[in-house]
Amino acid sequence: MLFWIYYIVSHHYLRSDIILAVYQTNLKEAIDYLLTQNIFSLLFAFLGSLLILIFIGYVVRIICISMRKRIEFASRRYLWGSLILTIFLLFLGVKVTYSFVGYEPVRIMDSFKNSVKRYTSFAKNRQERMQYLYNLGTLSVLPEHKGIYVLVIGESTARDHMSVYGYRFDTTPWMSQFVKEPGTICFKKAYSNYVTTVPVLTYALTDKNQYNSVSMAQAYSLIEVAAAAGFDTYWISNQERYGIFDTPIAEIASMANHQIWLNGDVGEYIRSNYYDEELADQTPDLKNADNALIVYHLMGCHQLYTERYPFKYQKFDRKVSKTSEYDNAILYTDYVVSRLYDLVKDNPNFQGFIYFSDHGEEPDDGTAHEPTEFSNQMTRIPLIAHFSERYRENHSYLFSPLIDQRSSYWTNDLLYNFMVEIMGIQGAPMEESNLTLGNIAYDRTKDNSLTMHGERRIES
Ligand SMILES: [Zn+2]
Incomplete structure (x- = not known):
């Protein structure tokens, strides 16, 4: 949904450098940025995502209610059925997890995490670099x-x-x-x-x-x-x-x-x-x-x-x-x-x-x-x-x-x-x-x- 909201507001695709820019911003800059954006698309994106969330909640509720009813009426012979279904779902889970790695939002978050890691390693190695420069003694x-x-x-x-x-x-x-x-x-x-x-x-x-x-x-x-x-x-x-x-x-x-x-x-x-x-x-x-x-x-x-x-x-x-x-x-x-x-x-x-x-x-x-x-x-x-x-x-x-x-x-x-x-x-x-x-x-x-x-x- 984050990806969709971003698309509605900005009309382009969310990339890792955008997340990085957000990560490195400050409150003042963020407010200035929002002020330059179209307030209607922001509002539209916000209300739209709220509606989608309510809808998902409603569907989940209906599924839960009907499942509970089924479980109450279930007899022993359904047990085998459920077991097979569980194994099938587990298998599907593994398969989904595997393909998840190649999923675009996951790849984008990965590339974002790598950038942050590069930046923090720069800060961490400061002592070492200074030491090296002084040891070099040739500057x-x-x-x-x-x-x-x-x-x-x-x-x-x-x-x-x-x-x-x-x-x-x-x-x-x-x-x-x-x-x-x-x-x-x-x-x-x-x-x-x-x-x-x-x-x-x-x-x-x-x-x-x-x-x-x-x-x-x-x-x-x-x-x-x-x-x-x-x-x-x-x-x-x-x-x-x-x-x-x-x-x-x-x-x-x-x-x-x-x-x-x-x-x-x-x-x-x-x-x-x-x-x-x-x-x-x-x-x-x-x-x-x-x-x-x-x-x-x-x-x-x-x-x-x-x-x-x-x-x-x-x-x-x-x-x-x-x-x-x-x-x-x-x-x-x-x-x-x-x-x-x-x-x-x-x-x-x-x-x-x-x-x-x-x-x-x-x-x-x-x-x-x-x-x-x-x-x-x-x-x-x-x-x-x-x-x-x-x-x-x-x-x-x-x-x-x-x-x-x-x-x-x-x-x-x-x-x-x-x-x-x-x-x-x-x-x-x-x-x-x-x-x-x-x-x-x-x-x-x-x-x-x-x-x-x-x-x-x-x-x-
Ligand atoms: Zn600049």
Whole structure:
């Protein structure tokens, strides 16, 4: 019945990644999701299933009553009959149990359980990984790479709606100027490796990617490797720390030396009413930071779009475009990213600033970023990198390949490789030069780039 209800509400088939998304959600996100759904189909599904339950109860009751009557009138000769029937039913039971394994809902629950197991093994093996990294003792940073790096993780931001990528409305006035500055590279063909947050970031922030066979339990996170190489690490987030259950993202973030969660701490539930610029206001003074990786996790343009920006940013009107609310959220994100950049740009130790989004979004028809409603726009994301003058002077061997690669295909599960490369971390466990942006051996093209965790090719 769960499968049928899901079908009535969403018009598609329940898959294990949907159950996983529900598993990793939090109350706030769940309510926001329900608010975007058609209330009538929800009501219809609820009443319909109630009716079916009542009907089943009624049938069972009739069967029970008639059976009791039969048993009362039964004589000895029925005993043999019942015995044979029992044996037959037992045999049938075994047969049914056997085929149950191949039953679709069972297979889906199985695949869901496996995913959860992979995630928990990642958390469990943390001690072992850290120990291994320190024992390795080879992790280091090239001296001229030391300094401050900022990584901004956007949320549900499709480049199709960003004027810096050619959108018809002026949604990114600041970025459009920013990409003209020397030192800024706007990557034209960046894609997400999945379309929901947790699976995307699990790959993006660890050395696991779609092209290698690293197991999740053995995957090193960017934060772990950066810390082992001597960087001070910050995680500043406007997303909920915990879903109904722990996610690998909270696990990765928990390895940072400094953590700021705008939306409360362990197990606490506070409705996220902070706009993303609060991240800039809450950033600690970086004057004394000399060697640091600062990661920001935005709420970005996640549904409900109207909750993502203050009134001042209500520039686009519904009368002009039906995605105006989403476009306003992009406009505000443009401002937020500019504020985060302003915090570090004049710092003498500033080296690099990277902005990308976890996945895209389909605001046009309301399918948002549901895996079952997959569209290419859900994977088309921005990737913009800026390097300080000092960095460019010292690392032209890295900067010039990056400029050449601005039109190369890139999927964001390769973010780990990219960050490790630009931060000059030596001796990291995984070295895949052909998957590393900035390396002259980088070889991703339209034909060998994948998404949906390797299930799909990049189409456009
Ligand atoms: Zn997301």
